[in-house]
Amino acid sequence: MDKLIVDKLNLYYGANHALRDIGMAIPAREVTALIGPSGCGKSTFLRTLNRMNDLVEGCRIEGKVTLDGEDIYAEETDVSVLRKRVGMVFQKPTPFAMSVYDNIAFGPRTHGIRARVKLDAIIEKSLRDAAIWDEIKDRLNENALSLSGGQQQRMCIARALAVSPEVLLMDEPTSALDPISTSRIEDLVAELKKEYTIVIVTHNMQQAARISDRTAFFFLGEMIEYDATEKIFSLPDDKRTENYITGRFG
Amino acid sequence: MSSSSAPLSASLHGTRSAVKRFVLLKSEGFGNGMRTPAIRVPEEKKNSMSGAKGKFSESFMKVVFLLAACVSILCVLLICLFLFSNGLPAIGKIGPVAFLTGMEWRPGSELYGIAPMIVGSLYVTAGAIVTGVPLGVLTAVFMAEFCPKRLYGVLSPAIALLAGVPSILYGFFGLVVMVPFVREVFGGSGKSLLTASILLGIMILPTITSVSEAAIRAVPRSSYEGALALGATHERSVFFAVLPAARSGILAGVVLGIGRSIGETMAVIMVAGNQVLIPESLVRGARTLTANIVLEMGYAADLHREALIGTALVLFVFILILNTSMALSIGRKVP
Ligand SMILES: Nc1ncnc2c1ncn2[C@@H]1O[C@H](COP(=O)(O)OP(=O)(O)O)[C@@H](O)[C@H]1O
Ligand SMILES: [Mg+2]
Numbered sequence: 001m002d003k004l005i006v007d008k009l010n011l012y013y014g015a016n017h018a019l020r021d022i023g024m025a026i027p028a029r030e031v032t033a034l035i036g037p038s039g040c041g042k043s044t045f046l047r048t049l050n051r052m053n054d055l056v057e058g059c060r061i062e063g064k065v066t067l068d069g070e071d072i073y074a075e076e077t078d079v080s081v082l083r084k085r086v087g088m089v090f091q092k093p094t095p096f097a098m099s100v101y102d103n104i105a106f107g108p109r110t111h112g113i114r115a116r117v118k119l120d121a122i123i124e125k126s127l128r129d130a131a132i133w134d135e136i137k138d139r140l141n142e143n144a145l146s147l148s149g150g151q152q153q154r155m156c157i158a159r160a161l162a163v164s165p166e167v168l169l170m171d172e173p174t175s176a177l178d179p180i181s182t183s184r185i186e187d188l189v190a191e192l193k194k195e196y197t198i199v200i201v202t203h204n205m206q207q208a209a210r211i212s213d214r215t216a217f218f219f220l221g222e223m224i225e226y227d228a229t230e231k232i233f234s235l236p237d238d239k240r241t242e243n244y245i246t247g248r249f250g
Numbered sequence: 251m252s253s254s255s256a257p258l259s260a261s262l263h264g265t266r267s268a269v270k271r272f273v274l275l276k277s278e279g280f281g282n283g284m285r286t287p288a289i290r291v292p293e294e295k296k297n298s299m300s301g302a303k304g305k306f307s308e309s310f311m312k313v314v315f316l317l318a319a320c321v322s323i324l325c326v327l328l329i330c331l332f333l334f335s336n337g338l339p340a341i342g343k344i345g346p347v348a349f350l351t352g353m354e355w356r357p358g359s360e361l362y363g364i365a366p367m368i369v370g371s372l373y374v375t376a377g378a379i380v381t382g383v384p385l386g387v388l389t390a391v392f393m394a395e396f397c398p399k400r401l402y403g404v405l406s407p408a409i410a411l412l413a414g415v416p417s418i419l420y421g422f423f424g425l426v427v428m429v430p431f432v433r434e435v436f437g438g439s440g441k442s443l444l445t446a447s448i449l450l451g452i453m454i455l456p457t458i459t460s461v462s463e464a465a466i467r468a469v470p471r472s473s474y475e476g477a478l479a480l481g482a483t484h485e486r487s488v489f490f491a492v493l494p495a496a497r498s499g500i501l502a503g504v505v506l507g508i509g510r511s512i513g514e515t516m517a518v519i520m521v522a523g524n525q526v527l528i529p530e531s532l533v534r535g536a537r538t539l540t541a542n543i544v545l546e547m548g549y550a551a552d553l554h555r556e557a558l559i560g561t562a563l564v565l566f567v568f569i570l571i572l573n574t575s576m577a578l579s580i581g582r583k584v585p
Contacts, residue, residue: 082481090479096491
């Protein structure tokens with residue numbers, strides 16, 4: 001079943017036509033990887049899926065994006081609810097300057113959960129799901145800024161999970177991390193896809209090949225090719241995809 | 251008179267540069283690589299062509315910088331020396347306990363107790379914090395996160411101007427506008443703790459606002475976006491994700507404000523009533539340490555004069571404690 005359907009999506013940053021006629025169906029409970037050279041629009045595309053581009057001044061969007069059949073750009077869409085359903089993990093960890101506990105509780109509190117018992121349970125579950133519970137269960141009251149980079153990133157994943165999203169958008173979540181933290185997060189993604197639909201941007205071809213079910217190749221604002229990951233990495237249809245994958249450019 | 255204001259402004263400048271350093275530090279600490287630092291060409295390489303001459307002018311400049319820095323250190327040392335050498339003997343003669351806790355200040359009868367003035371200074375400062383801090387911080391939040399560009403173009407210079415208004419003008423404003431107002435509305439003579447508190451609150455507003463605004467702007471955008479991505483509204487993201495990250499910078503602004511209000515003299519004298527009594531209510535008058543010095547320095551002689559320098563010393567110690575505690579808390583805060 002397709003969770004997200006993108007149809008004839010065009011995005012402009014002022015005069016810069018950053019996304020051109022993107023059409024794509026993202027299946028539920030699978031990992032979809034977005035690859036392509038820097039500046040080709042991967043992050044921009046990802047941010048159209050939870051409307052984070054709304055913040056960018058001069059950004060104009062045409063086309064349609066639906067989540068479970070509902071148009072997310074429709075007038076009556078509640079962006080707050082949309083972002084609760086479509087969570088996001090950024091390239092750099094974005095810990096808030098407060099305790100680990102309050103970081104994770106931020107989302108649930110935003111959506112009206114106040115009871116301590118309930119919050120405790122959510123926090124434990126999210127940290128377990130993000131495979132970081134055992135490491136930091138005794139440090140919940142410490143400032144999140146004191147965690148290591150890899151821990152911060154997994155805490156941010158836990159924070160995103162704490163609002164029980166359906167889709168998780170990840171923008172190069174491991175590009176700022178060491179190899180060990182990276183492989184932890186890759187394992188985590190494999191685990192998470194049982195429950196969540198995951199869209200992940202990555203610069204790392206091996207990573208895309210390892211963790212994704214489907215891969216989309218972006219180039220200069222266009223989506224050149226989108227298919228099963230195996231297919232993309234063994235028999236791409238388009239010459240540009242092949243060149244990119246074999247490292248001939250980008 | 252100059253003896254009282256010199257140590258204050260010196261120590262305030264110290265605090266201000268500490269804050270700048272601190273805000274910079276913070277923004278780097280939180281930077282998380284939001285900014286990619288430009289690749290810097292090492293200075294030596296650029297100058298390699300100029301050879302020995304360049305070396306000479308470089309070391310010459312270093313000496314100049316060092317001398318400049320020494321002047322400010324020297325100033326602080328001289329002020330300390332002056333205060334302690336003139337103030338301590340007087341305090342010794344009067345007796346430290348009698349001086350600090352005595353309720354009577356009657357130079358004619360050789361009674362030099364400054365407790366009412368200590369309390370007066372503390373009250374007035376507390377009042378300034380209560381009125382100035384919430385207003386200042388909220389203004390800063392508005393300017394950094396809510397203000398339309400057009401309005402910002404008016405508001406920002408207005409606040410800068412507020413910071414530049416000489417305190418005597420604040421004093422006049424207080425005397426002519428606020429004193430009658432307080433008299434009408436709250437009773438009493440109008441020259442009161444309340445009037446002084448509100449006036450000082452207005453005076454520290456620009457300090458708190460500008461330092462807090464800088465602190466808020468120094469918080470990387472990623473905190474804000476991270477909160478939005480969880481479904482938080484703009485308001486919630488600002489108040490619960492961005493503000494906590496700026497809190498130590500804001501605290502620095504508050505400390506600066508405290509420094510300014512505890513040292514403020516002219517404006518306070520004009521609206522506070524200056525009675526040497528611990529005020530029983532907000533509408534009663536109060537005398538601050540600074541006011542005590544200015545009001546009597548003109549005619550004081552001998553022990554009276556020395557007692558006033560002792561008063562300045564107490565004030566200086568207050569500022570010292572304030573600066574030290576801020577320096578310590580900054581040292582602790584860096585993650
Ligand atoms: N906030 C923005 N404002 C204006 N232009 C932007 C903004 N973000 C990205 N762009 C432009 O959009 C294009 C795609 O950028 P991006 O989506 O970040 O690429 P990628 O993530 O694939 O490296 C680039 O040309 C970039 O300059
Ligand atoms: Mg990107």
